[in-house]
Amino acid sequence: MSGSAANNESNGMSKICTVEEAVALVKSGDSVASVGVIGWITPDALLAGLARRFKSTGDPAGLTFYFPCGTGDAMDIKGMDHVAIEGHMKRIVAGSYVNPVDPKTGKRPELMRLIRENRIEAYSWPIGASMHWLREVARRGPGYLTKIGLDTYADPAQGGGKFTTLAEEDLIQRVNFKGEDYLFYPTWPLNVGFIRASTADEFGNLSFEDEPIHSSSLQIALAVKACGGTVIAQVRKVVERGSRPAAQARIPGVLVDKVVVDATQMMSTDVAHDSSFLGGQSWDGQTSDRLAYGADKIVARRAAREIRPGVTSIFGFGASSDAPTILLEDGHLTGGHYRDYQFTTEHGPFGGLVMSGWQFSANKYPEALLDGVTQFDFIDGGGCPFAALAFAQFDQQGNVNVSRFGVANPGAGGFIDIAYNATDLVFAGTFTTGGLEIGYEDGKLRIIREGKVRKFVRRADHITYPVRRNVMERGQRAKLITERAVFEVDAEGLVLIEVAPGIDARSQVLDLMEFNNVRVAPELALMDADLFRVG
Template structure:
């Protein structure tokens, strides 16, 4: 049987009402040609209709690698369940992704699951178990006592249940079948054996293929090239041909947004640290500089998206991370890349100069087991009850990604972000310190967060240590609430700190520490 076919022929197997799943992590690893062909089939024929889409992670950047935006079409997408949603504005048009339009206008049943659950749930589908049982996420937005992960009012079905098991409250994700999987790899032979020589992650690929085949479904794989059978070592083949039904060749598939191919992400070439880009002087860089002072050697450290992902690049720029000591810093992200330098922006998720890579499902075993002792994450809102929100705020609906799993299981946490947002403009001078030229329109320290991504007070009750780091102040988190520890030189406590918060810290440290002036200068500390 010849499995090699066009993308159009491959997607012809999708029927009305099917559940379609796809790999992809932002611009990384996205089977864009196949998703595009599926969207175009609907555009041309009005079929297939009423599909459910399952994305373990946000798939595509919604700009040049459109990913799940290809299939975000009214009539085609009935329901979507995703571990995260891509929410950038297009730099050319200023428009939000089409999937965000469907969600914001309540035109689709949308659910947001933590990525740990979206990965681990696949195992339960693959072995035909009743569902996935976990403590992670209790009391957060995924808990049915909050919203059960629903992102639109059209989403009425309870996909997550709160149950008692062995005398303990837990969350239970019942399994349901998956009809079609869309995978991506570097290489296949004509049989469908998949290997990943030029992809620096495998994410949920194997778990997704197994879950779909256990459901009686079909698996499509997009690859860069076909090689003769028997031409690779069997140990390099991650997905066996028995799990693959269709093969689509896409020789021009991108490694990631703006990067056709870069061997430094595979670890086979090493990029000297002095060749990494230097970050412009922004509030985010100030925050990353201060956060870098909390990083320790020989402590497995996991970085999230946003200002926190700038920390390794800032450390490299300022001589704290060097070619000589880089292996003493154990850096990772939620997608399984270990060692080297965590990247930011569109390249976030994989590390440059990595030493090892594991699959995404195993990575969340590691995270949920508490092996990432230190975590640096972003925050969009922090409220008076100790709730951190990154999953839904204003017009943004990004979901939690790996945030809940990471935050709940780390021993030390830092949350990074500007004090306000929406037009914030700062200046710094040696004479006057940090000055707020224009305050952000949106306050981030709010009386009540719009969404509950993590309840930090629950963690401090378990002995978790946490800091909130902004460009003008640093807070520690006690079981009673926020303690103001540090303030930037030149900042007025009443006007610039307390006046921009909807609630007061429970304590202001005496004496209040003045943040190091070198954090604000547009020169490397080194």
């Protein structure tokens, strides 16, 4: 326990303080870890306060930031974008980056500009590694050892997770242990931790009753304290010490040095509070959530047909997370049938409805919850045999890319852990992107305007996961689903197995791919017309 925490305990002093008092504890050169999953559980007031201090005083400078996941939405909950200031941020290590365009301003996050312009040292780790690494820091271990990520962009042979040329230090090593290759992530100290909860008492015992996910909150606190650092919690309210059952206090006050109260903190992007994300209430298998008609909805409808009752199914960020909403729209979850499906995400909710867009990560009407680190134990242990994920590029060698393409630098998120440990993989997305427009009439799909960007490329910009190799060597099964064609991946590459009615397989599919080793199934099937119905 730190000296300040020990004094607070012996003197009965409160740990409650202002944002300004809390961020004054951060020193130049510190390593600061912070929790957050898009808008969920982001300690936004603390990150904003730290940025304000730097802008007004020039301190603290030269900070290293450690974000296990993309933190904040870079809009009203800016999260990591608050501290994306040259001079303030020297280095960032993140499991993912918040990358989408702000619909209000049309701009991408400021952090993306710093990365594109090589203004900071930027690294991207798979979220599973970033979460499990915290556990090694907390137990004062030498580092995290894993096979997950070999031959991907995280592998030193493929760049070692470096996103800028200023990122010169090798934070990931490829090592041989007992005759086998692994990736090794050496530990280094964390000085400050920013975490968020719902409620604290004056001693700092934290509960999460209004938070639908917990992410790496506990593990950040454990890791920072193991390094002799300072843990600062942001909460919505304070209660009397001893007024809650012990089981509710998920983080004990001995791990917390300071508590800042922000009564206005949002549950997530555009959500002040919605109890449906917390579970514990009856559900009829219906919500008002609906997908707008278009190519994405066609993709989601086809992907939904791969989902099987009774199989724990995990969904990644992007087009793939729309598939459960299709099952909801079509009435498959009513009459208690939602209990036949076990939907989850990399962030730990089980049951209910997976959300998409800015609300992705938490489920509506969940039945159970694991914290983020334990969820990756579950994923890495093969607990999710079916996975639906997005794709930005797929190349001639059978590699899929979602981590870096064009001006986007989102990182892998949980993609690599999920893909490596599933048995059946679905990669869902439109065939091209950047202005694609489609129509459907007279039983035929029409491409009104082709997307400017091809997604089936000769060589992917990044290797997020080598699909074909793992199909060939580890027996995985994989499909790519688009609005106009469906492919299987086998040991030799891609096989076109379905094409949309009205689409010419040669001119509107094969000729738009930058490689010509795609085979056509002997009995090429038409995609079901019901997938294209308007509505």
